[in-house]
Amino acid sequence: MTFRYFPHTADDIREMLAAVGVDAIDDLFADIPPECRRDRPLELPGPLDEWELTRRLEEMAAAAGGDWRVFVGGGSQPHRIPALVPALAGRSEFLTAYTPYQPEISQGTLQAIFEFQTLVARLTGLAAANASLYDGATALAEAALMAIRIRSRRQIAVSGLVHPHWREVLDAYLRPLEGTRIVTLPPGADGRTNLSPLGELPEPAVLILQSPNFLGFFEDLRTAGEAIHAAGGLLAAGFSEPFALGLAKNPGELGADLAFGEGQSLGIPQSFGGPGLGLLAARAEFLRQLPGRLVGETIDNRGRRGFVLTLAAREQHIRRARAVSNICSNAGHAALTAAVFMAACGGSGFRKIAQANLDLAEYFKAGLLRIGFEKISGLPTFNEFALRAPAWFPARHAALRKRRVLAGLSLAEYYPEYPGAWLFGVGETRDGADIDRLLEELKP
Amino acid sequence: MSENQRAAGIGASGLVLEEPLLWERGRPGRSGMSPPRPGVPAAALPPELAGSGPDWPDLSEPEVVRHYTRLSSWNFGVDTGLYPLGSCTMKYNPKINEKLAALPGFAGAHPLLPEEAVQGALRLIYELEGFLAEIAGLSAASLQPAAGAHGELCGMLMFSAWHRRRGGGRDKILIPDTAHGTNPASAAMCGFREVKLPLGPDGILEAGPVAELMDGQTAGIMVTNPNTLGLFESNLPAISRLVHERGGLVYADGANLNAIMGRVDLGKMGVDAAHFNLHKSMSTPHGGGGPGAGPVAVGKELAPFLPGPRVALRDGRYVWNRDPPLSIGRLHSFHGQFAVCLRAYAYILSLGPEIRTASGLAVLNANYVREKLRTAFDLPFGRRSLHECVFTDARQKKHGVTTLDLAKRLIDLGYHPPTIYFPLAVSGAMMIEPTETESREDLDAFVAAMLRMADEAEREPEVLHRAPIRSLAGRLDETAAARRPRLTGDMGVGHA
Known part of the structure; x- marks a missing residue:
């Protein structure tokens, strides 16, 4: 048997077995009792060589949807990725390393993640960010658990306009924890969260909002923060589109104690929704309650600046059952990729891209309104927006699907309280001409 | 193995480059990407919502490339060399899959x-x-x-x-x-x-x-x-x-x-x-x-x-x-x-x-290393192991050398250290998992490095206490990092 990933020749195997003192590889498994052994061969396809494998995967990729023209975000946003991002992040010194347990030979990862934490803290306007979580949904769930720990309270108020999938994840995380209760604040007629039920909630640990929310509308974070702070809870402000923070006030400025979000827009391919990049940041006083890895600055024994994983006393490998979270592997390489992307944009470039997203979305929205769509609300939006569709639209939408165009996402399944509502999104991967073309294709 | 490697008894040697923090490079107004040209009229958020955006540093494309290329040179990956981190299965990551x-x-x-x-x-x-x-x-x-x-x-x-x-x-x-x-x-x-x-x-x-x-x-x-x-x-x-x-x-x-x-x-x-x-x-x-x-x-x-x-x-x-x-x-x-x-x-x-063969060779490699090292290092359990083997520092401790010293010295000899001080049930544990993608020659060279350290522990323990000396960073002060946590950098005036 020779296979390109295995260096062993028949002679190697024979000599190594002799050194170990057994006759055959199977003898090395002698400690495994027969009742544990597999009694039939593995039924798997393959082995395929590199070229057979490529052909099979190319065929599957051709039917995986990457060539569709998509005018929807919904928590996964197409953005341009400069060539330098995958070229640098893909360097195998970064890609093929483990979690940096040995800092002396992991300074590349460690400095890059320290820089990532800094860039995320500046993006969110909060003092500290962790080294990443899995995705936006798990970042939300961890923010909720963090607030429960900080406030020693078990009531969670979450806006019904937070991404529906993210709320499902929160629900799955909290279901087995006795005494915790999730109260969902209903969507208001204006497309923003109705905060009035908050007053009836005894001892809330946290109010969780997303802004822009799933319908694309900016929430009034400042008012929400004042309300939850008056009730003794924290404000956790989320986002599924970090580019919104290129133009809008950030969560820290608006009074948030915690910020969570999905960072996929920052140079990470959509890849059918994973891996994403969970972002989590907090005010300085809550730093020791942050879950997951944290990189901190220190010095080495020669007095040089260097970086290490720090505050490990919070973590599972030290505290076991009393850890702040079970997180071990996070989304480290996605975080590094995002850092390269943020470095390539710079503050100035990020703002320009954000501006282009707003411009294109407003142009798209105006075009849809011209052909018969109606506003749900006059509130401002960023690069996604929900509109009420005219009666003819679903048939046109279906027809365009046959031409590999996804012209919006029906909200009927998620928000029956907004009948006929559809979600649209557009970003800098399109231009005005693309939108004109779509509007032409959409006309009844 | 090259003659130089053989003579030095090491797995790697290299050039160590300096590189500042991201925001210690760059200048406001530079850009590392093509700005978008949407070709539509400009819009604006209402003033009460509008913010100033993040104050990240502005770098040119070559600056970004050099920054991360240099950082990458401070890292050790499985593409760099043997990475026997126990319980982490650091096998080769095929390029075709990327x-x-x-x-x-x-x-x-x-x-x-x-x-x-x-x-x-x-x-x-x-x-x-x-x-x-x-x-x-x-x-x-x-x-x-x-x-x-x-x-x-x-x-x-x-x-x-x-x-x-x-x-x-x-x-x-x-x-x-x-x-x-x-x-x-x-x-x-x-x-x-x-x-x-x-x-x-x-x-x-x-x-x-x-x-x-x-x-x-x-x-x-x-x-x-x-x-x-x-x-x-x-x-x-x-x-x-x-x-x-x-x-x-x-x-x-x-x-x-x-x-x-x-x-x-x-x-x-x-x-x-x-x-x-x-x-x-x-x-x-x-x-x-x-x-x-x-x-x-x-x-x-x-x-x-x-x-x-x-x-x-x-x-x-x-x-x-x-x-x-x-x-x-x-x-x-x-x-x-x-x-x-x-x-x-x-x-x-x-x-x-044939995935079955991957397991067979992984177990063979681990047992080969176990057999070659058992004369020099303490094995806490006598049973045959599968894909990894756990040693302790019991013998080296007599000379004042600990598992941590051995791990850090291994860096100087060109290898990623094994998992150390885990499992907790074993005092001074070193958990070695070579995986199936390591060749016999590479295992032999790793074994030679381990045996050399066992010898150094007896004869010149200060070499182990001092290690690592060939990496960019020496031993880092983790206590100081935790005592006054500094999780973000100060971008300074230039980028405010």
């Missing part, structure tokens, strides 16, 4: 596209779930969990839901001393209290203590097999029978699956749920801390409880089964770590049933 994951059809796929658009992606999910169930010897799998610990959480959520359906009232879980810290932490997130299970004298679990501790308030047991000492838990079938008889469930942590692929049958051993670390056994790159993937395979009892939605095959088409009635619900924003799963799918197809 290329396939980047195919635009996959990389550009929006997760909310309709079923007709994404048949290729759904097929991949469906087939990979089948491959993983087959490798485990279990009946179904879900790709939703995003990492090993997330798989454990998924398992514990299923245990909790299964018990709730049968009346609940079980709030304890048995976890052996040798478990990863993630096991008790994952169980605690589901409200389970950890009950520690002692090891037998051979380093493996015995049925006796389980019989004593497994009561009507205990939800089940979490085991890692082979365990973190690299030993096969041969009493697991008897333990599982006991746990099942008393109304509990059995979870197997798959961190060490690389030892046993195609050789054992978790179903026969009584396992109800197990996770895979695709970034370990299935060769996907660990990326310096993820993203990994932690799919969970289950037996018939727990299959209805898997996270949803699930992909089903109906009349030759792949469809979403959105609301399985007993499902614990959703654990990921979308469908799991799709691009990671894709690499694992490619790896499994590359090997096919």
Whole structure:
């Protein structure tokens, strides 16, 4: 048997077995009792060589949807990725390393993640960010658990306009924890969260909002923060589109104690929704309650600046059952990729891209309104927006699907309280001409 | 091995470059990307919403490239050299899998596209779930969990839901001393209290203590097999029978699956749920801390409880089964770590049933290293190990040399250190897992480096105390880092 990933020749195997003192590889498994052994061969396809494998995967990729023209975000946003991002992040010194347990030979990862934490803290306007979580949904769930720990309270108020999938994840995380209760604040007629039920909630640990929310509308974070702070809870402000923070006030400025979000827009391919990049940041006083890895600055024994994983006393490998979270592997390489992307944009470039997203979305929205769509609300939006569709639209939408165009996402399944509502999104991967073309294709 | 390497007795040597922090480079107004040209009128947010945007530094494209290229040179990856980090299975990460994951059809796929658009992606999910169930010897799998610990959480959520359906009232879980810290932490997130299970004298679990501790308030047991000492838990079938008889469930942590692929049958051993670390056994790159993937395979009892939605095959088409009635619900924003799963799918197809050989050679490599090092280092357990071997610093300690010193000296000799001080049950542990993708020559060179250190410990221990001296950074002050945590840098005036 020779296979390109295995260096062993028949002679190697024979000599190594002799050194170990057994006759055959199977003898090395002698400690495994027969009742544990597999009694039939593995039924798997393959082995395929590199070229057979490529052909099979190319065929599957051709039917995986990457060539569709998509005018929807919904928590996964197409953005341009400069060539330098995958070229640098893909360097195998970064890609093929483990979690940096040995800092002396992991300074590349460690400095890059320290820089990532800094860039995320500046993006969110909060003092500290962790080294990443899995995705936006798990970042939300961890923010909720963090607030429960900080406030020693078990009531969670979450806006019904937070991404529906993210709320499902929160629900799955909290279901087995006795005494915790999730109260969902209903969507208001204006497309923003109705905060009035908050007053009836005894001892809330946290109010969780997303802004822009799933319908694309900016929430009034400042008012929400004042309300939850008056009730003794924290404000956790989320986002599924970090580019919104290129133009809008950030969560820290608006009074948030915690910020969570999905960072996929920052140079990470959509890849059918994973891996994403969970972002989590907090005010300085809550730093020791942050879950997951944290990189901190220190010095080495020669007095040089260097970086290490720090505050490990919070973590599972030290505290076991009393850890702040079970997180071990996070989304480290996605975080590094995002850092390269943020470095390539710079503050100035990020703002320009954000501006282009707003411009294109407003142009798209105006075009849809011209052909018969109606506003749900006059509130401002960023690069996604929900509109009420005219009666003819679903048939046109279906027809365009046959031409590999996804012209919006029906909200009927998620928000029956907004009948006929559809979600649209557009970003800098399109231009005005693309939108004109779509509007032409959409006309009844 | 080159003559120079042989003469120096080392695996690597190199140029060490200086590089400042990102914001110590650059100048406002530079740009590392082409600005967009939307070709539409400008719009604006209302003034009460408008902010100034993040004050990140502005760098040109060459500055960004040089920054990260230099940082990368301070890192050690499995492409750089032998990375025997025990329990982490740092095997070679095939290049073809990276290329396939980047195919635009996959990389550009929006997760909310309709079923007709994404048949290729759904097929991949469906087939990979089948491959993983087959490798485990279990009946179904879900790709939703995003990492090993997330798989454990998924398992514990299923245990909790299964018990709730049968009346609940079980709030304890048995976890052996040798478990990863993630096991008790994952169980605690589901409200389970950890009950520690002692090891037998051979380093493996015995049925006796389980019989004593497994009561009507205990939800089940979490085991890692082979365990973190690299030993096969041969009493697991008897333990599982006991746990099942008393109304509990059995979870197997798959961190060490690389030892046993195609050789054992978790179903026969009584396992109800197990996770895979695709970034370990299935060769996907660990990326310096993820993203990994932690799919969970289950037996018939727990299959209805898997996270949803699930992909089903109906009349030759792949469809979403959105609301399985007993499902614990959703654990990921979308469908799991799709691009990671894709690499694992490619790896499994590359090997096919020969994946069994990967385990065979991994165990051969570990036993070869164990045999070559046992004369110089203390082996706490005499039983043959599987894919990894655990030594201690008991002999070197007599000369004032600890496991930490050995690990740091190994860096100077051109290797990534093994996992150290784990498992906690072994004092001064060094857990070595070479994996199957290391050649005999590379193992011999690693063994030579280890033996040289054993010799240095006796004759010139100060060399070990001083190490590392060849890396960019010397030993770092972790105490100072934790005492006054500094998690973000000061970007200074230039970028305010």
